[in-house]
Amino acid sequence: MIIKSHLHFIEKIIEEDIKNGFSSEKIRFRFPPEPNGYLHIGHVKAIYLNFELGKKYNAPVNLRFDDTNPIGEKIKFTDSIKKDIKFLGFKWDQEYYASDYFQQLYEWAIELVKNNKAYVDNLPKAIIQFQRKNPFESGINSNYRNRSINENLYLFEKMKKGFFEEGTCVLRAKIDMSSSNMNMRDPIMYRILKKKHHRTKHKWCIYPTYDWTHGLCDYIEQISHSLCTLEFENRRPLYNWYLDQVCEKNKIRPKQIEFSRLNLSYSITSKRKIQYLINKKIIQSWEDPRIFTISGLRHRGYTSIGIKNFIQEIGISKRNNIIDTSLLEFKIREHLNKISPRVMVVLDPIKLIIDNYSSNKIEWVDSENNPENPRFGHRKIPFSKYLYIEKNDFLEKKRKEFFRLSIGCEVRLKNAYIIQANSIIKDSNGKIIEVHCTYDPKSKSGKKENIKKKGKIKSTLHWVSIKHSIPINIYIYNSLFLIEKTDKNLNQYINPKSIEKIIGYAEPSIHKAKKGDHFQFQRIGYFYVGTTKKYNKKLIFHKTVSMKDQWKKINDKNKKIEL
């Protein structure tokens, strides 16, 4: 049962089609990536849309690799695309390749030539472009437009057999050089590319263009609703024109429907631009955690559930806009909050000495592993005289609005006692090296009589016992770009601090951490456990996301990164 008011515009179209007699059993979708790069967060929107519709209408969703351009297409990309779709938890019906249909497409192209609807053009690319003119001015017909059918058949065959060099001729559809839609001004159907294709190898030296290929592949697979992004909207008449040439009456005629792309602030969602960053060595690979590829996000600890919740939240529309990255992070945080055990880790330590605490004493204080979910249980954390706290949780002289530790002030140490800072020791450069304080032995956390004290103490700090702490490798990721809209001149706006490698000091329970675990480092953020690529496979804690929205801070500080 489908509730009307919750339908997005594509569902409404499908519902309308069913109402008008289209059999719901014939509904079929496809996701058609070009294997020339890894999938990014933008693709998730298209994947989610197609596969969720598939589930809703109990319809198959094909995975079709749109591999019509041998330059840049590789098997490693088809593999990564499949891995990413699986990571998102979706299952495709059939796996197809546009290159599977090259022979059929070629035969249909011959039909077009025979019907005087396509011709071989020998004009150079620049002249073809020039003759197209602009939407306000009619184009100019090519001199070759009126070649005889026989000559065209002869030349097209020679093109296919490799007699001509790249760039010397193309096959063009004969449509209308004065159409107000530029896509209809005799578009190119085939070009010569003497390149090895990752699947068909050297079998073909002419390759069909996207437009000639896409709709016809949809037709071959009997896709009922072919969903694509808005930039294809004015190519729809051409999609339909090509279908008109081959479509048989008793077959499903695919319907192209466009929706808006997903664009995210402070990120890029373009394979070409990501490839550029790799070529310039600005990022390491397609899987770099600073980039919003699915595998980059996965390495950083984004969960498929969190990512899908985000896509669901933004919805499907026809309006192009830029979505705030903080919304994505919010959704990730929301999910990680539920599934991550808590630990205390100090990233930038300063030594805290509790003068009235015995140096031989160790207390194992009790802590909940996840207050959101009692099933996570409890753990014991060692408390002692010598602790680390975060450097920025201490300020020598109290300032207004600073409620953490400063001399003369009290704070609570999480799961332990209330302390008051009394004095500091500085080194010869004036750097604080020790904070001395006293603890209130009666203030132990969890005791009933201490609840009334709660209101007075404004801050709770995380800490670790120095003697028991375990140093861990941490990678902190910050925005790769210093600007919100990343259109051009990418390398001018690279954040030099987009990755920081540091050592943190964790409570002993961290020794159980293993690859693939998520943790909340209390008061800091969520972290994901990976390993180094080297043989010794050291654990690395990747920062997934901060506890709080950092982007607002970036925007507020006039686009200056201060994380």
Ligand code: ATP
């Ligand atoms: P890129 O610009 O990164 O190369 P693309 O559109 O060329 O992307 P394809 O592999 O052709 O990448 O895309 C496969 C499918 O994913 C297409 O249907 C495309 O419309 C969709 N898609 C790509 N980018 C986005 C995005 N940012 N938002 C929503 N859908 C997208």
Ligand code: MG
């Ligand atoms: Mg594309």
